Amino acid sequence: MKINGAQILLRALKEEGVDTIFGYPGGAVIDIFDAIVRHFSEDFKFILTRHEQAAVHAADGYARATGKPGICLVTSGPGGTNTVTGLATAYMDSIPVIVFTGQVPTPLIGNDAFQEADIVGITRPCTKHNYLVQKIDDIAHTIKEAFVIACTGRPGPVLIDLPKDIIQAKAKFDYPKQIEIQTYKPTLKAHPPSIARAAELIREAKRPVIYAGGGVLTSGCHEELLTFVKMTGFPVTMTLMGLGCFPGTHPLSLGMLGMHGTYRANMAVNHADLLLAIGARFDDRVTGKVEEFAKNAKIIHIDIDPTSIQKNIKVDVPIVCDAKDALEKLIEALRQEGQSEECGECLKSWHAQLTAWRNEQRLRFDRTTDIIKPQYVIEKLYELTNGKAIISTEVGQNQMWAAQYYLFDSPRTFLTSGGLGTMGYGFPAAIGAQIAFPDKIVIDIAGDGSIQMNIQELATVKQYNLPVKIAILNNGYLGMVRQWQERFYDNVYAHTDILVAPDFVKLAEAYGALGLRATKTNEVEPLILKALETPGPVIMDFVVDREEGVYPMVPAGASLREMILV
Amino acid sequence: MESRHVISVLVENKPGVLARVSGMFSGRAFNIHSLSVAPTMSPDVSRMTVVTYGSEAIIEQIIKQLRKLINVIKVQDLTQGDYVDREMALVRVKATSSKRADVLRIVDIFRGKIVDIASDSMIVEITGGAGKIEAMIELLTPLGILELIRTGTVALPRGRKSTRYSEPSE
C-alpha cells in the first residue's frame, strides 16, 4: 500500500522510537500536521511552541536531558529561518536535534515562491549535515541517515527540507533497519598504543587533573569516570558543558575551570604535571591564554572528533575514540598493572595542595545584606531542591552563578548553551526537559534580559500545564555585559540598563501562570517553597543586587593565573 | 612556515557538495588559492583539487575538517609525496603581423599552442606547472597581454598510489 510523504515521515519517526515532536505549523507542512492528528494522534505527543526558535531549543533541551534525539517540525521560509539560532546552539554543543522543514513544491524552488527560503544553504554551516529531499523514494532513507548522523560520532543537529509535493506524493513505506553510510565512519575504538602511552603517563603523574567536558555526558561514561577516579585519586575539573558528568559534591571535584572557574580548579590546571582531557575541546573560555594553559603538564586528549585534537593546543597523547571506550581500556590497563581499586593514600600531597587552594579562596559573596544576592538565590534553590532539580539557564551572570553554586551530582541535569551562549535558550530547553520528565523539578535560572527573548513560551507551559519554574535574577541590567563595562570600559554602561521591563508577576498572571516576587533576602526561601509547592508554571522574580559581579574572573585572553578574585 | 599544499578531495557528486567544501574553507578562514572540480570515471564521484597555503597546523585542520564533511570520501595531501600537477592558461596576446613571429617563438619554447588568430591578436594555450605558466606569462607581458584566464591546478600522485574511491582510504 502506498502512503504519502507525510505518513512516511511519521512512520519513520515511529520506527526510530520518537514519541514527542516540537513544532509550529504552516502551509508547506499542513499535510504533515494533518496526518499527525488524523493518523498518529496515539503515537506522538505534539508540543506547539509559540516560536520556532523555542521549538528547536525545546527539542534540544529534551535531547540533553534524555540523551535521545529531539525532533522538531516547522514550515518553510520564516519557519525555517526561525530555527537557525536553535540549530547553531545545538551544533556548538553537539546535541542531536533533527529539524524537519517544509519547502515550496519542487517545481517552484528557486522562483522566489511564497515562503521560500534556501534553508539548506542557510543552515549548512550550523548543522552537522542537511538534506533537501527531491524524490518521494528518498524520504525514508534520508530520515534513517539523518538519525544515524545526528546521534553517532560527535552528535549534532541535522535538517531535512521537505518540498510540499514530496510530502503529498505517495510511495510504499520501506524503512531500512540499518544502513551503512559509506562516507561516514566515526572512530569509536581507541588505538591500543595510545592507551598504553596514556596509562604510562597516568601512572607516573604526581599532580594530575582530569579536565572533563560535555563528551563525557554524550558518551555516557560518567560511571567509568567515577571508577577511574576511585582507582587513581585524580581530581576532576569540568567545563560548563561537562557539569554533572562527575558529582559536584565529590571531594575530588574541583568545580568548573576557566574564565569563571573556581580558584582551585584554575590553580590545579596551572600546576598540573598531567592533564587528562576527556570530551573537551580547549575552548578559549576554558584556556584563557593558550600558551600558558597547563604549561607544565603533559596532555592526554580523548575526543571522538579528530578536528578537536591539536586544534587549539598541542597535546602529547591524542586518542580519537568514544570516551567510554578509552576510559574502559585505561581502567583495564591500570588493573593489569596491579593498580588497586581504591586510591587510598595516593597523591596525598597533591590532594593537600588542592585543599589548601580551596581554603585559600572559596566561592563567596556577602551574606550580611538585606538586599538579595543572586548567588544566595541559587544556593537556596540548590538546598530546597536537594540538588535534584534539572536546571536550565539563560546566558550571562545568571548562567555563571548557576554553574558555580548549584552542585550537579547527576549527568544530564544541567542544560545550558555553552558554545553559542544563546540568550533565550533556557526557558524553552526547560520545557523540553519537563516534557521528558514530567515528575522532576525543572527550573530555568534566568536573567531579566534573556527571559524576554522567549517569554512567549509562557503560553506553551500554560497550554500543556507544565510545572516549569523560572527564577529570574532580576538585576535590571544585561548584567554580564555590564560587568565587562565596569571592569574594562570605565563604567560606561552603554545600553545595558534594562530597568524598563514588564512587571514579571503581572506578566505571569497575564499568561495564567503564577508570579511571585522577592525583594529582600529573608523572602527568598519562603518564595521558593511556595513556587515548588505550586503544581503549575511559576515565575519567581528575585529583585537582586544590581551590580553584583561574577567572580573569580579571568579576563579574556589572560592566563588562568591572572584571576580577579572579587 | 606557510607552504603550498595540493589537496586532492574525492567527493560524492551531489548538489551542494561544492558549497559545503568551499563554505568550510571560508567559514573557518582557510584560504583557497585555487580549486578545480570535475567528475571522475565513476559519475557519482567527483575529484576536487584544492591548492592552499598554510602552516602545518592549519593544513592538518583543513584535512581533518574536509574528512569530517559527510559527502567527502577521501582526502589526500599530495604534497606529502610525489605528484604531478598541471594547470592550463589561455592568453590573448597582442600580435599585429610584425609581432607574430615573436609570439610564435615564445609559444614554441613553452610548447604552447595557438588556438585562435585575429588580425591583431592571438590566443595562446599553455599547459604545465604553475612555474612554467608564470614564466611564459612573464615573457608575453612585454608584447601586451589583452586577456588571461587560468584554470585551477589538477593533480595526481605519481606511481601506483591511487586516490581512487575503490581503494581503502589512507
Ligand SMILES: Cc1ncc(C[n+]2csc(CCOP(=O)(O)OP(=O)(O)O)c2C)c(N)n1
Ligand atoms: C541572543 C544573544 N544576544 C546577545 C548576547 C550577549 N550577551 C551575553 S550576556 C548578556 C546579558 C544578559 O542579560 P540578562 O539575561 O539580564 O542576564 P544577567 O547577565 O543580567 O544575569 C548579553 C546581552 C547573547 N549572549 N545572546
Ligand SMILES: [Mg+2]
Ligand atoms: Mg540581568
